[in-house]
Amino acid sequence: MRMEQLVALCKRRGFLFQSSEIYGGLNGFWDYGPLGVELKRNVREAWWHNMVTAHNDLAAPAGAPEPYAMTGLDCAVIMHPQVWKCSGHYDLFLDYFVDCRESNRRYRYDQIAGRWVECDAQRVFVTSYQSGDDAAAEIEQKALKFFKLRAKDKDRLRWEPGVTTLDKVGETSRVVGPDAKSLGTLTAPREFNLMFETYTGAVRDESSKTFLRPETAQGIFVNFKNVLDSTRLKVPFGIAQIGKSFRNEITPRNFTFRSREFEQMEIEFFCRPDSSAAWYRYWRDRRFRWYVELGLAGERLRLRDHDPDELSHYSCGTADIEYAFPFLAPGEFGELEGVAHRGDFDLRSHMEGKLVRAGDDFAVETDEHGRPRYRGSGKDLSYYDDETQQRFIPHVIEPSAGADRAALAFLCEAYNEDEQPDEKGVAQKRVFLKLHPRLAPIKAAVFPLVKKDGMPEIAKDIYAALKPRFPAFYDEKGAVGRRYRRQDEAGTPFCVTVDSQTLADGTVTIRDRDTLQQWRVPKDACAEEIRARLG
């Protein structure tokens, strides 16, 4: 399947529209249309139902170390700015970049290594985008090349001591870029802040600056104590939240995959430190199965454990659930969900202040006066276990899923083409969305075979009986084959048709979207018949 076909179908049938399309669109933002809003609601509801509503707090599900409780939360998008300073987003989401006019490459400003060198009365800063010894070696090579010297003439280079980074140099006119041959090809550094800023209250100054959340997780951490104090929950338990997050991505791309406004479905699961590894494995496998059960069953879905050097600064174990989206190169996968073992990093950060790694542990980051760089709340977020009479800071397992990415993956997987004979027996191409019935926007369509003989009246009664129970659609226009095909394209799993036999014995046909098979049921039983097949 080519991605353009799916994008065209999504627009044609009302799954997804570009945001503000009549004004030319806005990069990185998307709107869900009449069918899309139902699909996405179904994704959210399947997640919330499976993770929270239907969870039995008293029994351990298969693979879980012990019984655990699940509850929910719905936090504000805008939170106290200190939340983002302590979480690390304020510093880490703020990057400086320089571009090279010669190589057309972009570099992190603080990651360009370089060294001053002088030759023939010309002093330049030669750089490399490598790090450590690789950088030193490359800088030496590049300096020789820049001054057009042979290796044996390297004594003519007068090096100043120490490799440093470009951000310590300040200006770029005497800098040789990492992939450039000439001088001064780098632009001035430009700031990229991945957090959207806004101002709270009528006065716009530094003190009123706030941020749209770049993830929903922090709202859960800062409410950890509130939930504990208001619910009598005991560790282990999880708090779920679904909500919008915002990241001012440099390059939104690939349909809705990387959007600037997106919806997350996150669980923060709090457990005893000594059992956190077992819980991490449980959630990794449990979340993977969720996608499989909703239809991402093939080779395009995979579970991938991160390499140790790939882990985030807080994490001691992360696995991605990934899907081979059609817009990616063959063999490449895009992240649907990350399941991370976050240790006690988050709760400690909001107690003590922003943490940085110190050996195997973390310590509060300090400023030049030795005080915390960003002060925490000072509130005690530890947990007292009545049974063991121990106090500890719970460890956190975080399964963090993208609702829009999941919806997109389900659409990609559902897109199918086959050939079915038309009324003359000639094979015709058919496009259909093989969505899991739980995800399908419309569960059933009701048709009179023809628009006469009292069939529309019976069909309308059936429609009226279905509609209060699940999304249904009525259509009496044109040939029935065309009506079937339209529903196939919308992913409707079942079509109910009133025909002449209905007039005689009160039965109707039910047609299956994937197999095209039909069977008869009494017309009063078709709501229950369909309900039973919705899963």
Place this chain on the structure above:
RNA sequence: GCGGGUGUAGCUCAACGGUAGAGCAGUAGCCUUCCAAGCUACCUACGAGGGUUCGACUCCCUUCACCCGCUCCA
């Protein structure tokens, strides 16, 4: 943000410095007894803003969006 490409109807594609056309889709009606049938009629477009010109969809500039590559990606 850089380089390359593309913007005409809901979709796929034409044409032309001087009245924008087709197929499919859609709507209405007729017909139709199970898989995009037929007939009739109808609806709908030059991404946006400037400039050149008597006249611009066409030429030029700017901008926006999409695609590919780079870059980035908790």
